[in-house]
Each structure stands twice: as C-alpha cells, then as structure tokens.
Amino acid sequence: TKQIVLASRPKGFPTLNNFRSETVDVAELKNGEVLLEGMYYSVDPYMRGRMNDAKSYSPPFNLNHPLNGGVIAKVLESKSDILKAGDIVLGMLPWKEKCTVSEKDLKKIDTSIAPASYYLGVLGMTGLTAYFGLLNICKPKKGETVVISGAAGAVGVVVGQMAKIQGCRVIGIAGSDEKTKLLKTEFGFDETINYKTTKDMSKTIGMLCPNGVDIYFDNVGGEISDAVIANINFNARIALCGQIALYNSTDTPMGPRLQPMLLTRSVLMQGFIVSNFKNEFSEGISHLANWVKDGKIKFTETIENGFDQLPKALLGLFKGENTGKMIVKA
Ligand code: NDP
16 A cells, blocks of 8 residues: 655745655454545644644654544445444544554544535634634624634634624635635625735724724734734734644744734733544534534635645645645545
C-alpha cells in the first residue's frame, strides 16, 4: 500500500520536497482490529506545527514516518466484534491508503445524517472548534457585532452562521472576491472584506462596524488582527483560535502592541484548543447536526482527488486554495 512520510522538516513555507511517497506492506490483521481503506483525508493548518521538531499540544510528526490526521475510512475486513466490513469509521489515522487499526481507535459514523466527509468538517473537529470557540468563549448576545478572520475556511463559515443564529451582525474577512461573495450569498454574512485588496484594513473595519467590534473570532493573527483590535469595543471578547498568518514565519513579527486598548476597554482575550471541550463533544455535534439537518448551517468543501494530492492540499491551506473544509478524496 502507498504511504506518505515526512521526508524533511521545513524552514518557513513548506514545499512538496518535505514529503515522500513510499510503498509498504500492510500489517497483518490481529484480533480486535480491522483492515481499513481511506476514503477522505483531512488536511489542517495545525499540521504545519507538527512538521517542526517542537513541543506543542500535538506531538511532532516523526521524520521518515507517515504523517497522520483525521481520516474517514471504510472497513474492508474485520476481526472485531464491534465493527464489520462495510462500516464507515473516523479515526486519527496514518497517511496510508490501507492500514490495520484497533477497533478502540475508531468511531463508527452515521452517514444517514450527512455525507461522510462532513465528519471531518462541520460535524467534526472544525465544526466543534467553531461551536465551542464562539459559544463558550465569545458568548455572543443578540445585536452584537462579530468579526471573523479566515471567514471562508472550515471553522470560519460555521462561526459566521452560528453568530447569525444568535442574532449578531457578522463581518467576515477573507482572501478573494469569490470567497467574500460566497460569504454573503451562501452563508448569510452581513458584510465582508477582502484583506488582499483592501488598503486600509483598520479604517474599513471601522466603517463597517460603527458601534465597534464586540466579538473577534481570530483564525489568522498578524496584521489582520491588529486592524480588528484597533476597532475593539468595551467589554469585547476575542477567541484566539488560530494564527495561520504566522505558522510559516521564521522570525517573531512585531505588531503595534495594542494591549493598552485591551486593558482600557476591559477586553477578554482567550486562546483555546478544541480538545479542551472534549467532554462536551457529543453535545456540540448533536447541535451542529440539527442545524445542518434544518438547513440553518450550510457547509462547503474543497475536495482534491487522489491520495497522492495530500501534500499539495496541505500546502494549499497556506495559499488560500480552499473554501470551507480542505479534504483529499482517495
Ligand atoms: P481554513 O479552512 O480556514 O484554511 C486556512 C485558510 O487560512 C486559507 O484558506 C486562507 O484563506 C487563510 N490563510 C492562509 N494563510 C493566510 C495568511 N497568511 N493570512 C491570512 N489568511 C491566511 O482552516 P481551518 O478552518 O481548519 O482553521 C482555521 C484556523 O483555526 C487555523 O488558524 C487553524 O490553525 C485554527 N484551528 C484551531 C483549532 C483549535 O483547537 N484552536 C482547531 C482547528 C483549527 P484566505 O483565502 O482567506 O487567505
């Protein structure tokens, strides 16, 4: 079977040379295990951090070993009492076309609710990130102004629609006119900003948010955040979800240091990792599933076809090649 390993650790922006494809044997199936064939592979921005040899909440990928991540797979053969051939499962699995895995590391998914790939997106890790980041940290109130960076990505589109459900005014920041148009027409955002073509971000945000920014859901960091924070309101909440603008930085970028504004305006800023909320995941998924079923939350995916496209798809996240969840279909 084919596998994709980490061939070298990137400095700055990763390249395809940091990955290598290999052919290996599939390990023999043991009792309590199933033989899986990957269907949908998730690529996620946090994987960039795992390519470094640095301690973090998620351990580094090992050199010359397969990368791993969220995968939806089909059971081909089973020596498990719980799972049978034909079942569709979700797990943190290696980047291999086929592999044998213990039943304990897999969760069967219900494809009658939504397409299987949604369990990597709106009904999976990124949906839960949106759910807990917005509801538990930002605590939106009706009529408040919510600004979202990385708004057209997997987390961002769900945050925006949830904020609309809570009765907020929602402004999304994204990197192309196609994306900003879609945010308005498909996902119900009130206003949008293309940060790549907007000259004065701070002024534009100020114009679109005449009452100030009550909630900032930050997926990006860097200069976009500087511009949002310059417009932050009294008693605002900021969820630090991601800092993708900085993941490939080789130095420590300096900003205008807006902490005095956070201080004088009594702003609450909190970082979080979605797994902080793992005891409440099933509650989150059931709410998200209901919203998806009722058509209150829509979702979109960018699907790259072919297992070999995994490295390219991962790199594409840092070039804005995806709208909604970036997924590789085997
Ligand atoms: P996305 O689907 O949003 O994909 C990444 C997007 O980021 C790209 O499409 C691109 O959109 C934007 N982007 C890339 N580089 C830059 C840059 N230099 N400046 C501004 N925007 C950039 O990914 P996710 O929805 O999966 O994740 C969004 C964020 O949330 C990430 O930072 C991720 O690390 C974080 N995250 C955090 C979790 C947690 O537990 N805290 C869990 C999951 C995700 P564009 O075209 O708009 O530039």
